[in-house]
Amino acid sequence: xxxxxxxxxxxxxxxxxxxxxxxxxxxxxxxxxxxxxxxxxxxxxxxxxxxxxxxxxxxxxxxxxxxxxxxxxxxxxxxxxxxxxxxxxxxxxxxxxxxxxxxxxxxxxxxxxxxxxxxxxxxxxxxxxxxxxxxxxxxxxxxxxxxxxxxxxxxxxxxxxxxxxxxxxxxxxxxxxxxxxxxxxxxxxxxxxxxxxxxxxxxxxxxxxxxxxxxxxxxxxxxxxxxxxxxxxxxxxxxxxxxxxxxxxxxxxxxxxxxxxxxxxxxxxxxxxxxxxxxxxxxxxxxxxxxxxxxxxxxxxxxxxxxxxxxxxxxxxxxxxxxxxxxxxxxxxxxxxxxxxxxxxxxxxxxxxxxxxxxxxxxxxxxxxxxxxxxxxxxxxxxxxxxxxxxxxxxxxxxxxxxxxxxxxxxxxxxxxxxxxxxxxxxxxxxxxxxxxxxxxxxxxxxxxxxxxxxxxxxxxxxxxxxxxxxxxxxxxxxxxxxxxxxxxxxxxxxxxxxxxxxxxxxxxxxxxxxxxxxxxxxxxxxxxxxxxxxxxxxxxxxxxxxxxxxxxxxxxxxxxxxxxxxxxxxxxxxxxxxxxxxxxxxxxxxxxxxxxxxxx
Ligand code: SF4
Numbered sequence: 001x002x003x004x005x006x007x008x009x010x011x012x013x014x015x016x017x018x019x020x021x022x023x024x025x026x027x028x029x030x031x032x033x034x035x036x037x038x039x040x041x042x043x044x045x046x047x048x049x050x051x052x053x054x055x056x057x058x059x060x061x062x063x064x065x066x067x068x069x070x071x072x073x074x075x076x077x078x079x080x081x082x083x084x085x086x087x088x089x090x091x092x093x094x095x096x097x098x099x100x101x102x103x104x105x106x107x108x109x110x111x112x113x114x115x116x117x118x119x120x121x122x123x124x125x126x127x128x129x130x131x132x133x134x135x136x137x138x139x140x141x142x143x144x145x146x147x148x149x150x151x152x153x154x155x156x157x158x159x160x161x162x163x164x165x166x167x168x169x170x171x172x173x174x175x176x177x178x179x180x181x182x183x184x185x186x187x188x189x190x191x192x193x194x195x196x197x198x199x200x201x202x203x204x205x206x207x208x209x210x211x212x213x214x215x216x217x218x219x220x221x222x223x224x225x226x227x228x229x230x231x232x233x234x235x236x237x238x239x240x241x242x243x244x245x246x247x248x249x250x251x252x253x254x255x256x257x258x259x260x261x262x263x264x265x266x267x268x269x270x271x272x273x274x275x276x277x278x279x280x281x282x283x284x285x286x287x288x289x290x291x292x293x294x295x296x297x298x299x300x301x302x303x304x305x306x307x308x309x310x311x312x313x314x315x316x317x318x319x320x321x322x323x324x325x326x327x328x329x330x331x332x333x334x335x336x337x338x339x340x341x342x343x344x345x346x347x348x349x350x351x352x353x354x355x356x357x358x359x360x361x362x363x364x365x366x367x368x369x370x371x372x373x374x375x376x377x378x379x380x381x382x383x384x385x386x387x388x389x390x391x392x393x394x395x396x397x398x399x400x401x402x403x404x405x406x407x408x409x410x411x412x413x414x415x416x417x418x419x420x421x422x423x424x425x426x427x428x429x430x431x432x433x434x435x436x437x438x439x440x441x442x443x444x445x446x447x448x449x450x451x452x453x454x455x456x457x458x459x460x461x462x463x464x465x466x467x468x469x470x471x472x473x474x475x476x477x478x479x480x481x482x483x484x485x486x487x488x489x490x491x492x493x494x495x496x497x498x499x500x501x502x503x504x505x506x507x508x509x510x511x512x513x514x515x516x517x518x519x520x521x522x523x524x525x526x527x528x529x530x531x532x533x534x535x536x537x538x539x540x541x542x543x544x545x546x547x548x549x550x551x552x553x554x555x556x557x558x559x560x561x562x563x564x565x566x567x568x569x570x571x572x573x574x575x576x577x578x579x580x581x582x583x584x585x586x587x588x589x590x591x592x593x594x595x596x597x598x599x600x601x
Contacts, residue, residue, distance in 0.1 A: 005156060008064040008085040009043040010076060010100065037068050037211050038269065040221040042091055042119075044196045044204070049146045050153060052191060057157040065207060068216070077106045080114075087115045089149075092122035104136045117152070119145045121236045124418045128171050131178050143169040143241050144186035185242050195252035197222075198259040208263050219267040219302050220260060224253050224284060228273035230308065232343075233353040233431060234384065234460070236419040237273050245273075250280055254287050260299050261291035267302040274307040276314035285317045289324045300336055301326055308356045315366045322374045340367075340407065341382040344390065345398050352388035352431055352464075354421070360401070367405050379407040385477030386414035388431050388462040391469055392476045392579060396571050399480055403495050411481040416458035432464025439528040454528075461523060472579050475519045479512070479578050496570040500562055503577045517582045 043063055051058040064083050069075040080088060088107065090100050108114055115138040124130050125142035139162075141148050151167045154160075164170065164179040171180050197204055197220070211218050227245040228237045238244075260268065275281055292298060301321065306314045318338075321327070327336045344350055345360040357363070371377055381402050385395065402409050416435045421427050428434065440457040463470050483499060502508055521527040562570050 004060055004062045005087065005153070006062045006064060006083055006085045007087040007089060008066055008080045008083055009089045010066045010103065011040045011042045011091055035215065036217040036219050036267070038219045038221055039207060039211075040091075041196050041223070042089070044200045046089070046146070046149050047203075048194055048196055048199060049191060050150055052194075053150055054154055054157075057154065060157065061153065063203070065203075067207075067210060074106075076103050077110070080107045081110045085111065085114060087117060089117045089119070091120040092118050093120055101134070101136065108136055115139070117141060117145075117149065121239045121417065121419055123171070123239065125171070125180075125183070125239060125241070126418065126423055128178055128180065131171055131173060138172065140171040141169055142171065142239055143183050145169060146186055146188070146191070147184070148181070183241055185244055187246065192246060193249040193252055195255035195259070198252075198255045201259060204259075205263065208265070217267065218265050219269050220265055220299075221269045221271050222256070223271045224248050224275075224281070225272045225277075230274075230354070230356050231421055232355045233422045233427070233433075234343075234387075234414055234417065234420055236417040236423075240419040240421065240423065245277075247278070247280075250283060253284055257284075257288055257291050257299065261295040264295065265298055266300060268299040269302040270304045273305055274310075275304050276307040276310050276317050278310075279313070282313065282317055282320070285320055289320065289326070292324065292326065300328065302336065303339055305339075305341065309358060311358050311363065311366055315370060318370060319373070322370070322377065337378040337380050337408070339380050339382060342402070343382070343384045344387060344394075345401050346389065346394050348389045349387050349394065364401075364405055367407065371406060379405075380410055381407050382410050382412060384412050384414050385473060385480075386433075386459060386461045388433060388464045390462065390473050391465060392472045392575050393571070395473065395476045395480065396575065400495070400567065400571070409480070411477055413477065414460035416460050422460055428460075431462075433460050433462050435460055436523070436525070438522065467523075471520050471523045474523050475516050476575075476578055478515060478519050482515075496567065496574060497562055499574050500570060500577070503574075509577075509580075512578070513580075513582060513584050516578075516580075517584050520582060 043065055047058075047061075047063045050061065064080075064085060066076050066079050069079070085107075088104060090104065092100065104116055108116075116136055117139050118137050119141040123140045123142045128140075128142075131137060131140060139148075139152060148167050148170045152162055155162045162172075164172070164174070164181050167181045168184040169181060171178060173179070208218060225245055225247045226238070227243070228235075229243050229245055231240075231243060288299065306318075327338065342357065342360075342363075343353070343355055345363075347359070350357050367379070371379075383398060383402070399409055414433075417423065422431075422433055422435075435458050438457045438459060439454040461470050461474065483502065503512070518527070518529055522529060562573070565573075
């Protein structure tokens with residue numbers, strides 16, 4: 001009997017937010033959920049495709065899912081070693097890459113013959129010299145990997161040496177040089193007519209049952225379509241390779257949704273780039289509603305990325321979902337906060353990053369209408385800082401605009417993705433953006449970070465309006481993020497009063513001086529200050545806020561000290577306080593310290 005080929009998949013995401021949600025936090029959150037497992041279908045994709053097109057070999061493959069266990073670096077390694085895997089397939093994303101590299105290197109110490117196949121948007125296909133620095137990778141797949149994986153597995157079963165001329169979407173090192181196969185867009189009607197989750201229900205049920213035994217809530221990452229027709233500067237959807245959209249058949253989608261209903265799956269994270277883009281998304285929603293009618297506590301939409309331009313349909317679908325209580329169950333309404341991602345509301349900023357959006361005034365109208373119908377609706381928007389044409393004032397104006405629509409804000413830095421349009425140097429020059437390579441601890445649970453633990457964390461900053469604006473914008477972004485992310489929008493209707501009052505609390509200005517100094521140093525390239533950066537932006541953010549930024553509401557004067565002032569007067573006063581000159585002295589920077597250098601990519 002031929003020895004089975006054992007393939008392990010790590011598709012449990014390792015980013016800190018999700019890590020917190022999956023493993024670190026065993027305590028139910030305010031949203032009433034317990035620890036969760038964001039489950040994606042990459043194993044199901046490759047397994048199904050191989051069974052479809054290489055049935056003569058597919059029985060000889062044993063597919064193995066690495067499960068999201070505690071102390072993931074050790075226990076993931078143990079799972080793969082215990083399985084005696086021949087291959088490890090890993091998906092590389094900006095937030096998973098460092099942790100995965102660590103795991104793979106550990107596994108290879110124990111299984112030296114292990115082959116590693118990497119895929120995902122972090123596989124650089126423009127400047128692919130990075131492969132030379134990652135000797136733990138056997139094959140890298142850019143773009144869709146179905147045919148390449150089939151080819152490699154067929155080669156294994158036929159004892160053939162893989163040839164770069166016979167395949168597609170692949171990179172590897174041969175005789176000391178990187179070889180690259182051409183890119184092809186994947187199209188396959190037969191494959192897209194398969195309900196991947198239902199089709200693989202035996203293995204999927206094993207995962208579901210394991211999660212239930214562990215007390216983990218499953219959040220299924222689900223795709224009804226792939227690809228995006230747009231090319232926003234910051235985004236590497238489809239690895240920036242093409243703008244074609246492919247749709248899964250509607251009938252297989254129905255089958256999967258019904259299966260999730262039967263299996264009592266609580267959440268579904270819809271991974272489409274533009275839900276609501278096509279009329280059939282309404283059909284899918286209605287079927288989804290029927291499943292929820294039969295099994296009322298299942299498949300709440302954890303997150304949906306809406307179509308940027310088809311807002312009429314988006315709000316029709318949204319209305320349907322709210323009317324049919326997609327955001328909760330009969331006993332537990334409002335399980336979720338709905339996300340609307342604007343990135344910014346300023347047209348000149350959106351134009352500069354090639355972001356398609358309807359005019360903000362029109363968008364506001366839709367928001368007001370839906371809020372009038374559903375007054376308890378919880379909305380949040382994601383905004384990005386560091387973009388061209390932003391100024392400190394425009395960022396506060398955006399904040400104001402969004403909050404006065406009773407929508408909470410989440411500010412993000414512009415994380416640099418090499419396969420996004422901004423990965424191109426000429427494009428960066430055209431739109432006035434530079435990349436700063438910060439260093440952050442790859443394992444954010446390690447405090448303090450050691451030099452071995454530091455990983456690249458490049459961010460984009462716009463210098464189009466000059467260096468001082470870049471510094472000021474960064475300060476405003478840091479301040480907004482720290483100050484506002486903890487509040488519900490209902491507490492923020494008079495957000496400027498709250499913000500101004502914070503500066504009156506004892507010690508606040510002193511704390512801000514320290515933070516502002518660190519912001520300046522980061523942008524000027526004087527420090528990488530990993531601990532500060534991660535403490536603000538990742539797992540320590542909440543405790544950082546609790547210690548320094550969250551003011552007690554009782555401290556707010558009943559009669560606001562700024563009562564009577566106009567929005568503009570309050571905004572300008574706040575800007576003055578945020579941007580006040582830093583008066584604390586320079587820190588002593590150790591020479592040759594990992595924290596002391598900041599490189600431009
Ligand atoms: S951010 Fe822009 S390019 Fe990326 S998926 Fe969304 S619409 Fe498409």
